[in-house]
Amino acid sequence: MGLSDAKSASGVMIVRVDGQLVVGNRNELKEHLQRLLEKGERRFLIDFAQTGYIDSSGLGALVALARKVREEGGDLRLSGLNEDLRSLFELTKLDTLFAISDTPDQALATF
Amino acid sequence: MVQRVALRVPSDVDCIEEAVAVLTRHCLSGAEASPRVQFRLQVALSDALANAIVRGNREDAGKQVYVQVDLHPEAVNIHVTDEGDGFDHASVAEVLDPASLDLPSGRGLFLIRHLVDDVHFNTQGNSICMTLRRQ
Numbered sequence: 258m259g260l261s262d263a264k265s266a267s268g269v270m271i272v273r274v275d276g277q278l279v280v281g282n283r284n285e286l287k288e289h290l291q292r293l294l295e296k297g298e299r300r301f302l303i304d305f306a307q308t309g310y311i312d313s314s315g316l317g318a319l320v321a322l323a324r325k326v327r328e329e330g331g332d333l334r335l336s337g338l339n340e341d342l343r344s345l346f347e348l349t350k351l352d353t354l355f356a357i358s359d360t361p362d363q364a365l366a367t368f
Numbered sequence: 369m370v371q372r373v374a375l376r377v378p379s380d381v382d383c384i385e386e387a388v389a390v391l392t393r394h395c396l397s398g399a400e401a402s403p404r405v406q407f408r409l410q411v412a413l414s415d416a417l418a419n420a421i422v423r424g425n426r427e428d429a430g431k432q433v434y435v436q437v438d439l440h441p442e443a444v445n446i447h448v449t450d451e452g453d454g455f456d457h458a459s460v461a462e463v464l465d466p467a468s469l470d471l472p473s474g475r476g477l478f479l480i481r482h483l484v485d486d487v488h489f490n491t492q493g494n495s496i497c498m499t500l501r502r503q
Contacts, residue, residue, distance in 0.1 A: 281381045313475035
């Protein structure tokens with residue numbers, strides 16, 4: 258899995274997940290966002306347009322991150338889920354827990 | 369004719385992604401599987417291996433996970449067996465508790481049950497057999 262950051266003009270930190278988000282690397286994402294929180298970032302968009310699959314541990318990591326960001330007074334939203342990835346969120350009802358947009362631009366407009 | 373593929377996976381979660389890639393290639397070889405079937409197979413395999421390594425073998429480096437894939441013309445049967453004591457799969461609810469929605473764990477078996485076409489466990493509870501139609 259590769260992670261890359263970009264900051265939008267409105268100050269939202271966009272984190273792109275390239276590859277798989279699974280049990281073996283979920284902590285990389287958690288530690289990455291923790292470092293960004295420590296630097297003062299509070300608004301996050303995680304983009305999955307380049308993600309292959311996510312397992313239940315990856316979903317769990319996102320749930321834990323969303324809680325952590327909320328506790329810090331921030332906001333974490335998701336974008337770029339293809340039909341298969343979105344089906345995982347629907348199956349597990351996590352689509353009710355996360356704000357999910359089709360594209361980063363659409364997500365940024367909701368912050 | 370049924371083709372059989374066997375793989376031993378170390379009890380290390382860092383090995384799961386590569387094992388899923390290797391097994392997926394074998395499971396879908398010679399078949400025109402849809403991207404959706406491939407996706408379901410990858411997620412189910414990843415979760416089955418994670419359960420076996422983390423919950424079954426408790427990440428004990430001295431233990432292995434044994435995967436056996438039987439390739440039928442229309443479907444694949446995948447057995448994932450750990451060296452743990454087993455668990456009572458019936459104790460795992462088939463639906464998610466809405467009150468547990470924001471918990472970081474407890475979705476693995478639920479996802480497997482919904483992503484593959486059939487799931488069975490052995491009596492001891494340390495081996496899962498997943499059946500997935502190839503198309």
